[in-house]
Amino acid sequence: MKRVRLHQKLSITIISFMALSSFGSVVHGESKAKINADAAILVNADTGKIVDKYNEDELLGIASMTKMMTEYLVLEAIDKGKIKWSDTYTVSDKVYQLANAPGLSNVPLRADEKYSIKELYEAMVIKSGNGAAIALSEVVAGSEGEFVKQMNAKAKDLGMERFQFVNSSGLSNYDMLGMHPEGTDVNDENMVSAEDMATLAYYLIKDYPEVLKTSGANYKYFRKGTDEEYLMKNTNAMLKDRAHFYEGADGLKTGTTPFAGSTFTGTAERDGVRYISVILDAKDQYGQPSSAERFIQTGALLDYGFTQVQTAQFSLDDAVKKKTLPVKDGKEFEVEMAVDKPLKVRIPKDEISNVNVRFNVDKGKLNKNGELQAPIEKGEKIGELVLVNKKKDEYILDELEKETKVDVYADSSVEKANWFVRSARNIGEFFGKLF
Template sequence: MKKLRRVMAHLLVVILTLTSMSMTSIVTSASETVDARAAITIDAETGQVLYAQNATKRYPIASVIKILTLAVIEQDIAQGKLKWDQKITISKDVAKVANDWHFSNVPLNEGESYTVQSLVESMMIVSADGSAEALAFASAGSTAAFNKKMQAVAREAGVTDAKIYNMIGLANGDLGAQRLKGVSKEAENQLSAEDVAKIARYLIDKYPSVLEITKQKFVNFQVSENQQYQMVNINSMLPQNAAASTHGEVEGLKTGMTDSAGNCFVGTGIFNGRRLITVVLKVPGEYNNQFKVTDAMLGLVLDKEHYLSVNKLSDFKKGVQSVIVTHAKGKGVKTVPLTIKKPVTLWLGKNVNLKHADVELILDKNKRTIGGHKLRAPVKKGERVGVLRVHVAGQLGAENVDLPVYATKTIEKEKGSWF
């Protein structure tokens, strides 16, 4: 379906849900909703969900899918299959899409060659569909082959149930001869807000240099020897722009807009010293509302939550610093102190501190004895043995956050062990 050129009808705001660090949803009050069909905010480093609204249901996401397209191209470059300065020659089919104003914002001439770098910039800065196609075909040769690569990278990012059809974000039929065969022409990529956040987190973590591309406001694109096109970033949340965030500095990532998807946006930036990732899907009203709604969601999070550093297990209440290890029938019970490997940032409600948190030690299945409360030997120093599940009420995000814990010494099996 062709990209919107008009105001979308207002939509009924859906029930607010919250998700845990593992993105399990819970419900909160309607007063904390944002004006979007689905939305989520996560901490980019830890993955902790700070806000979630209808975040696990799949919806069309339009050109937001290009963050996954970019992740595949970045992987190809990392593996030496593509190079940033490599030139890609434009086919007749790609030129047709690139020069159709319904689909693309940057013209590409049939037979002309463009670098991977310039095609990526145009795909991410002005959402050029022809550029996305050119990159995908250079990577895999066809929509179907590139789709397999997209599916594989999505799984690496932790996304397992998304509906992924093409690299652009259009309906399958809009790709013409390059569409997926045996798939409805109306089929569109469908991901949840949670899925999009996972892919964005994967992209930023694995290929942080993408932000050097997405934070650019103006970039020149050399269409031909005699024609240059100045691209203006369509992300209005970038600093000093009309819809710049009032809470921090946004550096990317991608807008999206079709009739079925509505106004969508996945963003990232630094807020109160932390990198956050935001997603809003189908924001009603005029273009730019997706940025206003994103900023409202950020304001809600920062107004109601704060973050603290967990440096050691004693930062929580007593009773979670050690675990019993049993290794011999009827004897040989020992205590092993536990630790976290490095400080972990935890977001809590504004009036909540670590001592308020209820914690529960959950041992890994392959290490625990029957009943689940003791470890069985052998246990190696530095080995992960379970998670400390932190239960925190009074915040917009997760009530349950899992912190991995590790043994601080080795306990070998003794003679006569029954394990």
Template structure:
């Protein structure tokens, strides 16, 4: 009888253990389902206007980025068209060296014939729609005369976008040696451009902010490329997230931006579009699986973003905790406190169901010569920006809200 009881006890313990493990596994799956995720070596997602970070993974580490480079190449071309250094209708004659790259089946391309001329617009469109490597090379050489000279221009534009740590070897994103005659001398043939996921988000934001018409190119699904008088090439945009495509998100509209792939970079993508009335930019480097897996992963990311979070507009500090609605002023003659108001309305992404006045909020002042963290020094001028409120919603990046003083406060004569 004792042995039977012991056996029954062991069976009961086993059942309970299985239930605990099962419940634990289910809870983990449920927890994972409530978080944003991208199956990539590195990733970074932001609200394009505010820069609020919506997701990040290894975002500051630099990696090869393949043809994502062409976003920066386009930014340089757009800049030089705007400054009249180039024009969209300008003809670019193809050299034998460029034709060799353009007609190499190992690379992404439209055919380019040596001696044939193509417009800057044709080359830019093919570079972005089908990731034409030869077109990128032709544009850069027409613009700057050499790979090295164009690289310098890329560095300057990258810096304007806030990127200072990038390694740039060419306008395409291929290994240096793949450019043949136009490669950099004295540099390893295996050298590839390296940027972080954050870098590419900043460059993408810069391109869209500064040259919004570039999205007219990146959202084009089909276009003809005139190779010669007797040959047309049908370009089909390789971005599977565009509207009407198999992996188009159901909760928003994608209108860009660029994919890339090399052996070292893996499959990479920058995508952007409007979701909940906000432009979102998502970068994923070295994604897992094939192209369909990459597209499905991005699609699910966007759909989960609006399932879990929502943008909320802040128009008044009365929407926020009271501790950031005014600030103490030291060395004041009479009043020792000033009210604060927003310099401008700001949107912030929040987890759905979040009460705005419960969000972690702190004030950081920027008064000249200020040594105190949360206080101002007199004098204070009404209407002047005196600092920023930093909001830190759970699970998302912080947002800074510039604030102005609502009072004039004179300085005490003793100070």
């Protein structure tokens, strides 16, 4: 769990050394979903709460999941008006060579041809086009080297702590035909911890939810109706009608290289609840990297979230025996308390016994005798119903951690009694105390 948005200023060389040494390979126990991968995490996409994890803070290869950061920066540039979907890009020599290199995931791009930003973006998100990703980096930053600087700066801005971005596509630098970005080394790799990949996914979905419409597209034609027409098949096999279909799945990004193994950042929504999952270097039963296992194990993580985590619901009755508070100087002697809605929290079934609620009255509204002072307006806030959890929850960012609570308010108005009534009561109270 990250403490604050502060980051160690380590050189790329030092970070790479840490990732490849035993110093950066701390084992944190077994995940609840029994994941067989180098690292994994499951996060509530609405709150950022960590539901399950394994080696979540270890710096590991991410391959084409790198494109998620490229997606974020492209969508940010669109949002800020720096570029438009209809803008066109003329293919550079570097992009041409890498977009047509054998063995690399691509949508072929023609030399000196113009393509719209939208076309390149869809080729990157759906088909994992490496040439398209590099082209977009040139559009946004002028060069891929400058774009890499923006990637690392944005990671810091988002609160990520364990990361190293060295190119826009997720290729290994040594596969870039000697054209790796300026300022990086030929042996550098894109590396991010599972927790930080979940953080990137959290903000990508939160800030630009439209990304799911593209990442959730099973198939789409590139330049349909032209002589460049190309059927793009999504690399995500958990989408509808695919080998590992998972109900509610609509993103986000796969990744595969010899260095990173088979990786996947997935997300799915059911009944208004969305989870983000990350699997880094999924293994089969023989301990070998497995493309299928990244989807199978993602399904296991998501199943845990949807079936073993439930919504616990609490009302004011769970916190107090009597739902009224005494009122001083009112026409009525007390006022009924109410809440607009019950307090709800998603929590693993085996941890339900750890949670309860308490009522916190606003002490500023009470006199020394613990009474509210009339007049009181209906709907006036008089306290809060707060969740109490014996086990401290963990979040991908500490700044996302907050009390789970709902307001408690007066369910009716209590007018102030007139002077005569108040005086009579005060006299009665005086003699009551006297005798």
